[in-house]
Amino acid sequence: MIVIESAAAMQQQALAWRAAGEEVGLVPTMGAIHAGHQSLVSRAKRENQRVVVSVFVNPKQFGPHEDLASYPRSFERDRARLEQLGVDVLFHPQVDQIYPPSFRTQVDPGPWAERLEGRSRPGHFAGVLTVVLKLFEVTQPKRAYFGQKDIQQLLLVRQMVRDFMLPVRVVGCPTVREPDGLAMSSRNAYLTAEQRAAAPALHQALTSASEAYRSGVTHPEQLERQVRERLGQVPDLAVDYAQVFSEDTLERPQQVRPGDVLAIAVKLGSTRLIDNVVFGADRL
């Protein structure tokens, strides 16, 4: 595995692979590599001749009062893990490689970016799509891998790829969980032992909503209420949102249908956690 820090050198390598007919799979990450990332890398390895993993904590997707400064960084450990997984290039740019002082152009994600996560995190998805577009241009992937846990991000990246006709296939991959059900996330590292013990409540609440749906409950509000009530029992936890939406509209449907999503965001202490369930699907 080679580590490339220069965006120009990364693009040169990617264009050379492309000219040689070699397909690149890209796994964009903010580092703090965990089993969720590892599953994306494994899939990318199976489906592409070359695999690039980017490790870049993207300042543009953090709000002014968010955890940019404290976001977990563990580059040497990440490097060792990615090398073990057989990654070809670890792309690890400094901030000024991606955003030089003259940087001005951004992606405007449109109205979907103002809902759910976007309502709580203004500007977040503009930052996400801007860096994803740039990573696509720099690494020229045939396929790019994103986790289902960040489902709105996945849907917005898909929307951008469709709208701009980027020649990239966006592959959504199932959420990887701890044995007790907590979705893998770099932010889990922030949790105290007590919070960590309480955190599986997110998955439990979603699972019970999924079971209620299977047993015939199709009113979105009823399922949302059930999730809120379950989460309300957890000390030190505040629900940001718990909302059912359709993947096609990002709006709450009249009645839940297979493929609809229930997404939640909570603050457990000062740590923001998100998770979701797709109704009528096995991927939980």
Place this chain on the structure above:
Amino acid sequence: MIVIESAAAMQQQALAWRAAGEEVGLVPTMGAIHAGHQSLVSRAKRENQRVVVSVFVNPKQFGPHEDLASYPRSFERDRARLEQLGVDVLFHPQVDQIYPPSFRTQVDPGPWAERLEGRSRPGHFAGVLTVVLKLFEVTQPKRAYFGQKDIQQLLLVRQMVRDFMLPVRVVGCPTVREPDGLAMSSRNAYLTAEQRAAAPALHQALTSASEAYRSGVTHPEQLERQVRERLGQVPDLAVDYAQVFSEDTLERPQQVRPGDVLAIAVKLGSTRLIDNVVFGADRL
């Protein structure tokens, strides 16, 4: 020459050329092909194995009170001219090929888009950059050709290419003029005989500013005033702006230096015309 109307088919052709190592030159136009466009195509022919000309009147770059409906359309004549020039593909999509009903993602050009043309035409450059990015993705050009007449457009496209690291070389080409100096523009067709007779005043005003600069006048405001006074003598003409700016900042410099620009926009009757001069350069 083949005519392609489907964006997917165009992209497939472009990716096939790319895989075969053939370089594409793109000339994006809104049709009503004139000698200015023809000079871009000739240059593209010289520098690339394949030349694609797009003809697409982009609704997103027109404001609600602008001339989208009346913009000159002359597809059969354009097709014949482009065929004569040896173009490989004329890409001629309908609006729903570029903007299907689900279209939401746009390019946000940042603060440069709010100056000069952008001040008079809010949203114009977001529309321009969005369609240019999409045309780049669909036609996969190695080089793309833009006229110097639309200088702010040229600078904003260059900014986008730099910011997103698009693997495209943006080639700016000199303004082509009528024998009396009027810059070629599809909108010249709107002019009445009297307006057409008066229209060379734009170029004359710019030329005299350029001469004043050569003779030692370096105060931006003085040069702007001189241009405004000259244009003020033309009946039925209203100056929108006449402004000196530096290409690096789009701001008025303290003193004019070689490479700085004086750009003007006027309304001659109901027709909006723009032109510019680069100080200390031969391209006028």
